Amino acid sequence: MLRGSSFSAAVVILYLWLGISAQYEFNQKRSLPAKIFFSDFVKSVPSIPKDGVLYFSVADIPKVQNEFGSFFGGMFSEASNFAIYTEGIDYMNGFIFTYKLDEVVQLINERKTSLDKVYAFYYGENGLVVITGELRLLLTTGKIVRIDADNFSSTTKGFVKNGFFTTGTRMENLHGKTKGYNPVIKILPPKDTPSMVQSRINFSMQVTPKIPNLPYSDSEGNSFIKSDVQEKIFAYLTSRNSFLKNSTSTSASFWKDQSAQFAIDGRLDTAWRGHRGFWDNIDRGITSDVEYFGVDLGRVLTIDQIRWISAQKPLIPTHYKILISLDGKSWKVAKEISRRTVMPEGTSVSDSFSPVEARFVKMEILKTYGNDGPELKEFEVIEAEFSGLNAEDVSKIKLNPFADIKTISEANSAKEFIRENSKLKLYWMAEDDREQSALDYKEIPLIVDGQFHEYEIELPAEGLFWQAFSLEGFNFPVEMMIGEMKIIYEPIEKN
Numbered sequence: 001m002l003r004g005s006s007f008s009a010a011v012v013i014l015y016l017w018l019g020i021s022a023q024y025e026f027n028q029k030r031s032l033p034a035k036i037f038f039s040d041f042v043k044s045v046p047s048i049p050k051d052g053v054l055y056f057s058v059a060d061i062p063k064v065q066n067e068f069g070s071f072f073g074g075m076f077s078e079a080s081n082f083a084i085y086t087e088g089i090d091y092m093n094g095f096i097f098t099y100k101l102d103e104v105v106q107l108i109n110e111r112k113t114s115l116d117k118v119y120a121f122y123y124g125e126n127g128l129v130v131i132t133g134e135l136r137l138l139l140t141t142g143k144i145v146r147i148d149a150d151n152f153s154s155t156t157k158g159f160v161k162n163g164f165f166t167t168g169t170r171m172e173n174l175h176g177k178t179k180g181y182n183p184v185i186k187i188l189p190p191k192d193t194p195s196m197v198q199s200r201i202n203f204s205m206q207v208t209p210k211i212p213n214l215p216y217s218d219s220e221g222n223s224f225i226k227s228d229v230q231e232k233i234f235a236y237l238t239s240r241n242s243f244l245k246n247s248t249s250t251s252a253s254f255w256k257d258q259s260a261q262f263a264i265d266g267r268l269d270t271a272w273r274g275h276r277g278f279w280d281n282i283d284r285g286i287t288s289d290v291e292y293f294g295v296d297l298g299r300v301l302t303i304d305q306i307r308w309i310s311a312q313k314p315l316i317p318t319h320y321k322i323l324i325s326l327d328g329k330s331w332k333v334a335k336e337i338s339r340r341t342v343m344p345e346g347t348s349v350s351d352s353f354s355p356v357e358a359r360f361v362k363m364e365i366l367k368t369y370g371n372d373g374p375e376l377k378e379f380e381v382i383e384a385e386f387s388g389l390n391a392e393d394v395s396k397i398k399l400n401p402f403a404d405i406k407t408i409s410e411a412n413s414a415k416e417f418i419r420e421n422s423k424l425k426l427y428w429m430a431e432d433d434r435e436q437s438a439l440d441y442k443e444i445p446l447i448v449d450g451q452f453h454e455y456e457i458e459l460p461a462e463g464l465f466w467q468a469f470s471l472e473g474f475n476f477p478v479e480m481m482i483g484e485m486k487i488i489y490e491p492i493e494k495n
Contacts, residue, residue: 037128048082048086052096056121060462079096108139152187152482154185156182157170167183169182169479179218180402185472189469194465198459203482207447209476218402231413233398236383237398241420246297252292253373259272264378266378274291274293295360299359302355304387308379309348313370314371319338323362325358325359325360325361328360402414418475423443423473428468431463443473446473
């Protein structure tokens with residue numbers, strides 16, 4: 001009996017200890033941070049005004065995102081959690097809660113609220129930061145922050161003269177072959193340069209391509225590709241850029257903000273997705289409509305292939321038709337595909353068919369892997385003369401046009417390609433970012449003619465202050481000068 005009693009007591013003690021531990025962990029990870037969070041909020045906003053706006057920016061850190069999300073559990077929205085601190089306020093219609101600064105500006109411009117009713121906050125690793133005053137001031141008066149050329153540096157070194165930073169490709173001779181190392185430019189803005197509102201970065205830059213001593217290879221050291229294949233790849237990449245620039249996209253539906261344009265923007269961090277409700281109505285026979293994604297090429301081309309990039313596994317098309325048209329009204333089936341291959345997200349899928357003239361191309365989607373609305377990261381129509389190219393070789397040349405140049409003819413072809421197709425990428429980091437994200441960038445055409453040009457790139461609202469920027473995309477032998485950089489914060493329109 002004594003042994004049984006001892007065992008029972010041990011079990012009770014164990015459960016008590018586990019319960020206390022769980023409660024402690026709950027308090028430490030959710031309850032106490034939530035108490036501090038809402039206490040700080042009420043100090044800043046004792047009473048939410050009618051037609052007020054609560055704007056929150058949350059650090060893009062998993063731990064912070066999870067903690068912030070834990071403050072609003074169950075079926076209750078963020079707005080309802082804040083509404084309890086103001087007697088008589090309707091959380092559905094009395095005020096707006098948003099994570100989008102664009103929505104705040106739109107509400108002000110449409111006179112659905114006023115700036116004095118906007119309350120702004122940033123939630124990061126140090127908890128809640130009230131940014132109402134700074135945000136109101138920036139949106140009211142604007143600001144210009146100048147970045148001196150002394151704040152620039154390059155992975156290939158450089159120097160400052162007359163207010164401009166000069167750098168370029170570093171070249172060295174190795175066993176009779178020229179090796180090139182292209183620059184990445186790092187930029188440090190002045191301390192406390194605001195990132196909490198949208199702005200634009202403006203600068204002047206001169207980019208001059210160089211013809212190096214041959215043979216030449218860049219620092220990536222790509223494998224040998226025959227000259228005639230290189231020429232064809234350059235022609236294909238020019239055709240692809242024309243497709244991205246001149247084509248327009250359509251779809252039967254789209255989910256939230258994932259419209260058709262995102263499948264032909266050349267980026268893998270965006271995607272088109274069909275509307276789930278639209279798909280469900282088709283699946284249940286409520287409508288005779290068919291989901292599709294289509295493009296208008298802008299002109300008649302001879303084509304024999306489409307290429308698309310897969311997204312989430314349940315949303316991968318498994319049964320679809322490829323339809324072509326000259327006028328967008330009369331359609332013919334070029335090919336019907338039915339497959340149930342399991343493929344990772346980001347897989348490139350090519351579907352070939354007999355060469356045919358077309359201006360309009362449509363992917364009519366009948367089934368998906370998980371029977372949910374389809375999603376495509378990218379979609380491309382391939383001209384017949386380029387369909388046999390090796391995708392790996394194309395990728396190498398696209399990333400590094402001067403990867404392996406042996407003759408003047410190859411160098412001229414590569415130089416002509418970069419004149420028409422070069423892209424400049426501006427990457428950014430806010431002060432809470434621990435490393436550079438591959439997705440935090442804007443891309444614009446790079447003018448490669450040896451002349452000074454003005455560049456302007458839109459910056460998002462992100463965090464509190466900018467930590468650093470970098471300019472990349474110089475994938476060819478280059479000399480360049482950059483300066484007169486400034487970040488411009490425009491005040492909102494006053495109606």
